Amino acid sequence: MKVLMKNDEVCIGCGLCEEVCSKAYFKENHSSKSAIQVAKGETNEINVCNQCGVCIDICPVLAITRDKNGVVRINKKECVGCFMCVGFCPQLSMRQHDDYIEPFKCIACGLCGKDCPTNAIWIEDVDKEPMEKL
């Protein structure tokens, strides 16, 4: 399955990934509209979905599913906007923005990884077992 992998240690907190993500999906440069978010500090912490799938079982309308590549995706048409998945995400990586009535998340497209100047993020095809170690 496809997962966006990360290495906090080499992240320089430039915010380019957030820009790429929010521009790609919301046509805006705003970190609050990015699926990947970096908490900048002494060490930068990259927060992004690891495709664990806990949200799949939380969703009351079965709007969250795993696609054939193993990526967890939200069917916005079916979503009723309850945001339970946001509150129950163990990684705190399910996003919500008041401009939209559905949540959003990383779908492991890899666009941000291509632009990352330090290779702190990249797409990997992992099998399920190492996935659980993440």
Added chain:
Amino acid sequence: MFDVKSIKAEHKLLAEYTYEPAKLNRGYTDKTLYVNIGENQIKEKNVSKEMKEKFIGGKGYGLRYLWDATKPDTKWNDPENEIVIAGGPLCGITQYPGAGKSLVVTISPMTDLVIDSNVGGYFGPFLKFSGFDAMEIQGKAEKDIIIYINGNDGKITIEEAPLEAIDGHVISEQLTEMYADNEEDKKNISVISAGTAANHANIGLLNFSFYDLRRGVTRLKQAGRGGIGRVFRDKKIKAVVIKFKGTKGNLNNPADQSLINKAGIKLHKQIHDYDDVQCRMRQIGTANIIEVMDQYDLLPVHNYQYGNHPDTYKIASNVFVEKFITQGMPDGCWFGCSLSCAKAADKFEIQTGPYKGHLVTVDGPEYENAAGLGANCGIFDPRLILEANFYCDTYGVDTISFGTICAFAMECYERGIIDKEATGGLDLRFGNGLAQLELLHQMSRGEGFGAKIGLGVKKLKEIFVKEHGADADFLNEIGMEQKGLEVSEYLPKESLAQQGGYGLTNKGPQHDEAWLIFMDMVNNQIPTFEDKAEALHYFPMFRTWFGLMGLCKLPWNDTSPPDNHLTDEPAKMPEHVQHYVNLYNGVTGSSIDKNELILQSERVYNFQRVFNIRRGKGLRKQDAMPYRAMGPVTIEEYESRQERYDQQLVELLGYNPEGKTTKEKIKVMKEYRLDQYEKLTDAVYKRRGWTPNGVPTKEHLKSIGMDLPELFEVVDKHM
């Protein structure tokens, strides 16, 4: 299973109405639906500004319409009696747990007063999305009918429906299948139904359905108390069906979605982080307190004689968690309820009655069911409790009333007040779970002793006195009903405040106005009459507000912020109160604070009180409680807790119990406790702005903005 096409083919159209569904604006459509099934008339009404201001929504709208529709002497089975169903301005939001409730109001066959019941399922939100803030049903049909609302097409029909089942779990499945285009569409259907026992029993309830996508079954939530299902069946309604496709998170069209999102996500996160170590609502729902109540001598056992039992471990919450209740499901009764207390046992095999051998999904058990059907009747077999729970739901029987009535009849049987001849051969000992189930089956057929049980404790007392020569005074002491409604499943003997929480209520002894036992009896936080009166003002008013909004009470205090105990008033859950203020302001665009919230409730609460007075009741004498709720009635009860009671005689009364007979001590104790209740009543009425006879004063009505001429006309007669 069943051929819904041929069932539908027998429908005969009686009335049809098309309309343009009004869009919601800030939580309201300002339109309501009126259906008269006697005259086959369907129309829309506009909500006046005054009604919206003073009655807010939900139960407030229900009371206002019922007042206008009925006369002071209207009986529950008169055609003009209405069943009013209403959400409220917050009903239908999906971000905050517990926001899909309907409030149902009618004249009750149990109490001859207004009853209101708060119920989950998808009906309330769908009614709003279909364009209506409330729905009134008036009149009586000649033959069995259903009412169908299609909120997308804007079409409402009344149809004769001769072939549908009556039992709740069957008809809900039938109609969900009938009106859904396909499996996926089933989540867009909600059905209101009753059950076969509601054809006869005054304790009949309404089932509100929602479709459980994972289990692939319709689930039922109950408007349980006060016999609304009996009124429904007396009107010859088999079901009300609504269909609405297209639920989204912003259909209430709120003024400030952001405020709602923030409150919702904060609570979801809190429940995620702490529910496992707090109330375990997601694991087992309200049944988490079965063993807690037992440990604190509060679990009603053998018709409220005692507060615990050595066998309680057999029905402890973990037994249900480990053996019966499917775990890990998003068991909300409306979207966005992360508290998810609507538990269910799946593929449960039924052992008795018409569904013997069927594998069914049982909704529950709620705490009240385990306590009422179980401990109170001395039944400690979890399978029998689940089966009784299933039959109560599908037959349309209020589990709380039934548990309490059954416990009362069992005590009468054990004391020899009634015998096997009276029970039609049933050996009605405490603990006989199969006999309890047989009572339910009889009730569903309207036969035998079960049919009498369905009339309630109040009527049963009259029957036992008249037909079996029972001592009326004794039955009045041990029969746990007030105003005609059975007491719910907590033993209030050692908490004066809770005796008031049960007794000083509008609709009868329910704990949905106030549950003060721990605050009072254990924590000793409200020691004086004034303290208790303040609690019996604030909490009933605060909790009334859920009924105005279309909200559930449980997310208020069955989950707590981790620092709640450090706040000024932990019992009130200040952070959650602020969430509610934000939700209201977020939806409606108002700017109320927590005091205005209480005022909104006070208006409706006092209106309901005056409604009861208008019906010739609602005064002080109706607020008295049976002594079983207040202290030990019998020698066995006293002696089972002799140390406690003897000590109280010394400490509270300065009475030396040495050398006194138990009978003498019971008498002294009783005088004291009855007097305490009178003093509490005085303090509470004063705090609520009522006369010593329990009538809201004109000054008080004026001060809360309820100086309505129709209310003055009623209270004037009592000044």
Added chain:
Amino acid sequence: MIKVNTKDFEWEEGLTVQRLLDKKKYTFTKIIVKINGNIINKEDYDSTIINDGDDVKVIHLLAGG
């Protein structure tokens, strides 16, 4: 003599918080214990000694309202 939720309760030498909870049959899990206004952590119930004359509060957080 000590006070437990403002009511008198017999004191004994070496009385710990846990022993008091056992004696009062306070088995509920959501409680807050305070001695003379100071909150006692759950992990210290066994080791915290209650002195004669202490004012103990055992607040059960099942409000219900």
